[in-house]
Amino acid sequence: MLRVFLMVLMLFISVPAMADPPKRIVSLAPQITEILYALDLGDNIVGVTTFCDYPPEAREKPKIGGMSNPSLEAVVSLEPDIVVMTTDGNPKEFQARLETLQIKHYVFTARRISELPDAIRDVGAALGVKERADEFAGELQRTLNGFRDKKTVAPLRVLFIVWPEPLVVAGPGTAVDDAIELLGHENIAAGARLNYPKYSLEEVLRQAPDAILIGGMGQEDMKKVSVGLLDRLKNTSAVREGRVYYMGDGLFRLGPRVVDGIEEMADVLDEACK
Amino acid sequence: MKTRVFILITAVAGIFGFALLAGPRPINPFAMSGLDREILLFVRLPRLVVAALMGGGLGASGAVLQGVLRNPLADPYILGLSSGAALGAAAGIVLGVSFFGALTVPLLAFAGAIGTGLLVGLMGWRRGGIWPERLLLAGIGVGFMLSAVLMLFLSVSSNEGLRRAILWIFGDLGMSDWKLIPYGALLIGLGLAIAQRRAKALNTLMLGDDLSHSLGFSPRKETALLFVSVGLMTAASVALGGMIGFIGLLMPHIMRFFVGTDNRILLPASALGGGALLVVADLIGRTVMSPTELPAGMVTALLGAPYFLYLLRRRDVIG
Numbered sequence: 001m002l003r004v005f006l007m008v009l010m011l012f013i014s015v016p017a018m019a020d021p022p023k024r025i026v027s028l029a030p031q032i033t034e035i036l037y038a039l040d041l042g043d044n045i046v047g048v049t050t051f052c053d054y055p056p057e058a059r060e061k062p063k064i065g066g067m068s069n070p071s072l073e074a075v076v077s078l079e080p081d082i083v084v085m086t087t088d089g090n091p092k093e094f095q096a097r098l099e100t101l102q103i104k105h106y107v108f109t110a111r112r113i114s115e116l117p118d119a120i121r122d123v124g125a126a127l128g129v130k131e132r133a134d135e136f137a138g139e140l141q142r143t144l145n146g147f148r149d150k151k152t153v154a155p156l157r158v159l160f161i162v163w164p165e166p167l168v169v170a171g172p173g174t175a176v177d178d179a180i181e182l183l184g185h186e187n188i189a190a191g192a193r194l195n196y197p198k199y200s201l202e203e204v205l206r207q208a209p210d211a212i213l214i215g216g217m218g219q220e221d222m223k224k225v226s227v228g229l230l231d232r233l234k235n236t237s238a239v240r241e242g243r244v245y246y247m248g249d250g251l252f253r254l255g256p257r258v259v260d261g262i263e264e265m266a267d268v269l270d271e272a273c274k
Numbered sequence: 275m276k277t278r279v280f281i282l283i284t285a286v287a288g289i290f291g292f293a294l295l296a297g298p299r300p301i302n303p304f305a306m307s308g309l310d311r312e313i314l315l316f317v318r319l320p321r322l323v324v325a326a327l328m329g330g331g332l333g334a335s336g337a338v339l340q341g342v343l344r345n346p347l348a349d350p351y352i353l354g355l356s357s358g359a360a361l362g363a364a365a366g367i368v369l370g371v372s373f374f375g376a377l378t379v380p381l382l383a384f385a386g387a388i389g390t391g392l393l394v395g396l397m398g399w400r401r402g403g404i405w406p407e408r409l410l411l412a413g414i415g416v417g418f419m420l421s422a423v424l425m426l427f428l429s430v431s432s433n434e435g436l437r438r439a440i441l442w443i444f445g446d447l448g449m450s451d452w453k454l455i456p457y458g459a460l461l462i463g464l465g466l467a468i469a470q471r472r473a474k475a476l477n478t479l480m481l482g483d484d485l486s487h488s489l490g491f492s493p494r495k496e497t498a499l500l501f502v503s504v505g506l507m508t509a510a511s512v513a514l515g516g517m518i519g520f521i522g523l524l525m526p527h528i529m530r531f532f533v534g535t536d537n538r539i540l541l542p543a544s545a546l547g548g549g550a551l552l553v554v555a556d557l558i559g560r561t562v563m564s565p566t567e568l569p570a571g572m573v574t575a576l577l578g579a580p581y582f583l584y585l586l587r588r589r590d591v592i593g
Contacts, residue, residue: 069429166446171566189565197566201448202317205309206299232451235312 021128022081022104028070028094029086031255032108033058035120036084038136038256039129047078054257072097082106084123088254113178113262116254117141136256143259147182147266154273156185159209159238162196162216164229169199176215176251179262185269201232208236211243211272213265215251222246243272278533282543286550290326293557294318298564316451324450324458324514325556325570326549329521331462331507333548334541336522337529338469341476341537342500343406349523350508352410353394354417355387359512360443361424362386367436368427379442380454380513387509390416395501403494404501445516445571447556458514465507466545472499473537480535520575521548524582531585551578 026047027033033052036045042057047064062078065071067089075083075098083098083105098105106126110119117137124133158180160170170176171192180187188207189199212233216222223246233239245268250261294314295301301310301318335350342348350356366382394416398409428436442449469476475496478486483493511518529543555573562568 165449166442167448192566193563194566198446198448198569200298200560200565200567202297202299202313202560203565205313205317228451229449232316232449 024079024081025127026064026075026078026080026083027052028064028083028090029067029088029108030054031253032084032086034253034255034257035108035123036127039120039124039127039132041127041129046080047075070094072101076101076103080104082127084108084127087111110254111173111175113144113175113182113254113258116258117144140256140259144182144262147262150266156210156269156272157188157207158185158211158213158269159188159204159207160213160215161226161229164214164222164226167199167201167204167229168196170215170251171195171197174251175254175258175261179251179258179265182262183266183269204233205236209238211245211269212236212238213245213247213268215247216249245272275533275539279539279543282532282546286546289550289553290322293553294322296557296561298561320452320455321447321450321556322553323455325447325552327455327458327462328447328511328514328518329525329548329550329552330545331465331511331548332518332522332552333525333529333544333546334466334469335504335507335511336524336548337526337537337540337544338476338500338504339522340526341480342497342504343410344480344482345406345410346527347523348410350504350511351517351519351522352417353391353413353504353508354415354420355390355394355413355505355508356443356512356517357417357420357424358390358393359383359387359509360517361420361427362389363443364424364427364436368431377453383443384509384513387512388505390420391501391505391509395498395505398501399498401494403492404498405494406497409497409501443512443516445518445569447515447570448560448567450515454514458510461506461510465503465505465510466541468503468506469500469541470538472496472503473541476500476537476541480537516571518552518571518574520571520578521551524578525551528578528582528585 021041021044023044024046025036025041025044027036027045028049030049030052033045033048034054036042037055037058045061048058048061049065049067049070050063051067052058052061064074064078068091070090072094080103083103085095085105086108088111095105095107106123108119108123110116117140120137120140121133124130160176160180162168162170169189170187171189171194173195177187177190188209189197192199214222214226230239230244238244247264247268248261250257250264295303297318301314306314332350336348339348339350340346360383362385363379363383366378394409394412395404397412397416398404400408475486475491478489478491479493479496486493486496525548526540526544529540529547533539533543552570552574555577556570558577559568559570559573
């Protein structure tokens with residue numbers, strides 16, 4: 001009798017795992033949207049945030065609000081089978097609200113590059129695309145290992161600027177910091193105690209970085225707003241010898257394109273080494 | 275009284291000198307490297323001058339406003355000028371205005387603050403002059419309206435640049451440079467000079483309109499003139515480095531404990547005290563968590579509020 005009961009129970013437990021991927025997925029963050037597309041779940045996405053702009057098709061999806069202020073009403077009205085959210089940007093209270101409304105959700109917790117492959121495996125398993133996720137994560141892991149093993153000839157002291165005025169830089173515990181370390185260089189802001197500290201201009205002058213990377217939205221815009229800062233850093237070797245590089249936003253999102261971000265950083269830092 | 279003023283001036287001068295040389299990595303003025311000199315002249319000194327100007331302008335504005343409005347809770351930001359400055363800067367960024375280069379944001383902020391000042395002044399104007407109660411209410415109303423428009427801007431815009439660029443409004447001295455200082459010094463100096471010349475009239479205004487009138491002043495006109503001085507100082511200070519709380523509201527009260535209520539002495543004393551407090555707050559802000567910087571506005575309140583409460587407990591006479 002017990003055996004029959006257990007078998008019936010097992011049947012129920014295993015059914016969800018073997019089922020097809022959820023048909024209606026809501027993504028609460030741009031990097032989640034990118035991961036879902038990479039796992040071929042793009043067609044199943046029924047709602048995204050206003051920040052989800054990649055891949056371009058994602059822009060056409062219905063919007064549920066911003067990352068820090070998603071609209072609960074908009075999410076509920078989309079009747080999602082599952083909501084995928086992140087601890088890096090979504091409010092914790094939103095998860096509690098989903099729980100009270102008994103809406104199924106998955107919380108993505110990775111914040112570091114090294115955690116990304118496993119996190120993708122986990123989210124894939126939860127969404128019924130385990131095979132595709134394992135394959136994608138394996139590929140990602142190999143690419144990351146490739147970067148790590150290709151040791152740099154001359155380690156550089158790097159400063160990654162997120163915004164010039166007020167001066168905000170990428171500190172420890174960020175994907176940018178991970179990427180700099182992975183490539184065998186040194187982030188001069190690694191000693192700051194915050195992820196994205198408001199950094200001291202005086203310290204930048206004193207620490208004299210070998211290369212300055214400026215990340216962010218459109219490169220033209222960043223060039224325009226950085227003029228004042230670079231003028232004030234004109235006596236550092238990075239500025240004097242032209243080792244200032246503008247980069248895309250790949251490293252600001254811990255998703256599939258983080259690889260492109262590392263690649264881009266590797267290219268400019270290789271150039272800086274010359 | 276003379277000794278107290280002398281002590282105050284000496285203390286402020288000492289604070290400025292100390293703040294210039296101290297920091298996470300102190301500079302010895304007798305053995306400076308090239309880098310030290312660059313940091314001293316182009317990072318610390320402009321920062322210190324901006325802090326002194328802003329703090330001075332806010333301290334004096336607060337003292338004038340508390341007198342004009344006969345309200346101990348008056349703060350230069352209550353007139354809505356800071357909301358106007360933030361909105362001006364945000365609007366400029368959204369519309370992509372950049373013809374003044376690096377000066378664009380401060381200039382737009384100044385324009386926003388002055389425009390708001392004119393609007394508030396106009397609303398407070400009746401029968402040939404400005405009425406304090408109308409001015410106060412108009413300032414609060416306009417301020418709320420403009421903050422709401424700014425919030426609307428920020429919530430509907432997905433422009434990350436706008437969010438970050440607007441961060442400076444919450445008080446950032448870290449990027450201060452020499453470019454704005456001449457204009458800031460001129461405007462704040464002008465505001466201080468007007469207020470100082472009308473300090474006697476301000477003394478009578480505090481006694482009430484009737485007494486002021488019978489002592490030979492025209493209360494409405496004096497109020498308008500003093501409002502212009504507050505407007506100039508507040509707008510210039512917001513444009514220099516954003517909003518710094520506490521100083522405008524409480525520095526005049528702290529100084530009343532020291533030098534009394536005569537505005538001829540209280541105004542310069544509040545300016546000196548405000549400048550010194552902000553300089554010290556900025557020194558602490560750039561030192562304690564170095565290389566991360568804490569906003570000077572926060573340090574100002576953390577430092578000033580307990581001291582103010584201590585004075586409040588110790589003294590019998592209030593303002």
